[in-house]
Amino acid sequence: MNSKLIQIAIENSDTIVQMWLEKIDSLKVDKFSSSTSDELFENTNREFVNVIFTSIKQQGSLIEVVAFSEKIITLGWPLSYITDGLQMFRRVTIDFILSNSDQVDTSFFSELLTSVDRWVEPIIHQLINEYTGSWEHILSIQRIALQELSAPLIPVTDGITIMPLIGTIDTERAKLIMENLLEGAIKHNSEVVLIDITGVPVVDTMVAHHIIQAAEAVRLIGATCILVGIRPEIAQTIVNLGIDLTNLPTKSSLKKGFTSALEITNRKIVDLKPKEDGIEEMIKSLQGE
Amino acid sequence: MSPHSCVKIRKEWDIVSARQLGREMAKKLGFSTVDQARIATAVSELARNIYLYAEEGQICFEVFETIERKGLRMGAFDTGPGITDISQVMQDGYTTSGGLGAGLPGVKRLMDEFDIQSEIGQGTQIKTVKWVR
Numbered sequence A: 001m002n003s004k005l006i007q008i009a010i011e012n013s014d015t016i017v018q019m020w021l022e023k024i025d026s027l028k029v030d031k032f033s034s035s036t037s038d039e040l041f042e043n044t045n046r047e048f049v050n051v052i053f054t055s056i057k058q059q060g061s062l063i064e065v066v067a068f069s070e071k072i073i074t075l076g077w078p079l080s081y082i083t084d085g086l087q088m089f090r091r092v093t094i095d096f097i098l099s100n101s102d103q104v105d106t107s108f109f110s111e112l113l114t115s116v117d118r119w120v121e122p123i124i125h126q127l128i129n130e131y132t133g134s135w136e137h138i139l140s141i142q143r144i145a146l147q148e149l150s151a152p153l154i155p156v157t158d159g160i161t162i163m164p165l166i167g168t169i170d171t172e173r174a175k176l177i178m179e180n181l182l183e184g185a186i187k188h189n190s191e192v193v194l195i196d197i198t199g200v201p202v203v204d205t206m207v208a209h210h211i212i213q214a215a216e217a218v219r220l221i222g223a224t225c226i227l228v229g230i231r232p233e234i235a236q237t238i239v240n241l242g243i244d245l246t247n248l249p250t251k252s253s254l255k256k257g258f259t260s261a262l263e264i265t266n267r268k269i270v271d272l273k274p275k276e277d278g279i280e281e282m283i284k285s286l287q288g289e
Numbered sequence B: 001m002s003p004h005s006c007v008k009i010r011k012e013w014d015i016v017s018a019r020q021l022g023r024e025m026a027k028k029l030g031f032s033t034v035d036q037a038r039i040a041t042a043v044s045e046l047a048r049n050i051y052l053y054a055e056e057g058q059i060c061f062e063v064f065e066t067i068e069r070k071g072l073r074m075g076a077f078d079t080g081p082g083i084t085d086i087s088q089v090m091q092d093g094y095t096t097s098g099g100l101g102a103g104l105p106g107v108k109r110l111m112d113e114f115d116i117q118s119e120i121g122q123g124t125q126i127k128t129v130k131w132v133r
């Protein structure tokens, strides 16, 4: 029975494809931005329905399905394009076969449903697997990227290192900050480490506690930690919380922190001959001509 | 936004959601930047205490207005183990978790009104208010 139905579907593939293409066209309006060209949409639809028929002809082979799903994922099309497309294929095929059969009893009907499901389901499974695989892959890459971003350490000049913190600090990140700070301070031979909290939205007792501990650990390896980028409202909340920062040197801005880091390392910034003079002289000499 | 909304605290990141809601409501009510930061910090402390000591609970916000003034109510409710000695936990530096012990006394100073009720085995209720100045 199944093979007979496959034969009917294949023999009438032109009609079924035509019916399906008409239906799938309705997806374009709701699900796709206007940036997807009609041509791309139509070509992909044709490819999609060919992939379905190839799989049916080859008794459920999924090789072309894999290649096709990769293409859809690269295009960034929604998963619903695939699931809706396959549902439409199911409906169209069942409608077509029913309306072209003379004797339709319940057993024929149920066998038809079973057969068509058997064609479509492995394809749906395969496509969904490919999709979730790609999502999981993206998620794990993003997680690594976030972790790399979460406690970066920048060696600015000999002996001076900066850790700019941006965003919420949870316990996992607080641990990472401590590890990177110590590891980096040793690796770069830092005498001064500046922790910049300009981008940290809330400094509560947990965050303050971790910063104090990190600074203490940095002190134990013989370096100095300076907390910089304390916004006025953060300074107020720290005072309200009654957190004692007397053992931790603080500066309001990174610039001031960097200047005192230079002092600690016995250096200072010197302006060379100001550039403006040169330009002014040039203008004068030009006017003189 | 409805004038009354709650955030359930179960995971560490729920603390961030509660904080964001608190800050958003404070901003809409016209609190200053400093007061917004105070409210967000107070939410963070109470939500973290729920996460650490009670495992489950919620932070609720309510806007309320009288003819004379406007304010934000913020409450922390949990069904955790409760607190035996309230005057002890309200002391600066008292902690059972190796923290700074600054959370609860800090919240009292960050907010304008502070009320704590606790029953052993039943849970803890903390109600606070901040007035718009």
Ligand SMILES: Nc1ncnc2c1ncn2[C@@H]1O[C@H](COP(=O)(O)OP(=O)(O)OP(=O)(O)O)[C@@H](O)[C@H]1O
Residues within 6 Å of the ligand: A205, A206, A209, B045, B049, B050, B053, B054, B078, B080, B081, B082, B083, B089, B094, B095, B096, B097, B098, B099, B100, B101, B102, B103, B104, B105, B124
């Ligand atoms: N919701 C709660 N349920 C039960 N016990 C609590 C609760 N909140 C606080 N406690 C107890 O009160 C103590 C003091 O809390 P507080 O927030 O002041 O300091 P902490 O959490 O220990 O440290 P931190 O300075 O990081 O907040 C806690 O150590 C804990 O034992």
Ligand SMILES: [Mg+2]
Residues within 6 Å of the ligand: A205, B045, B048, B049, B099, B102, B103, B104
């Ligand atoms: Mg606390």
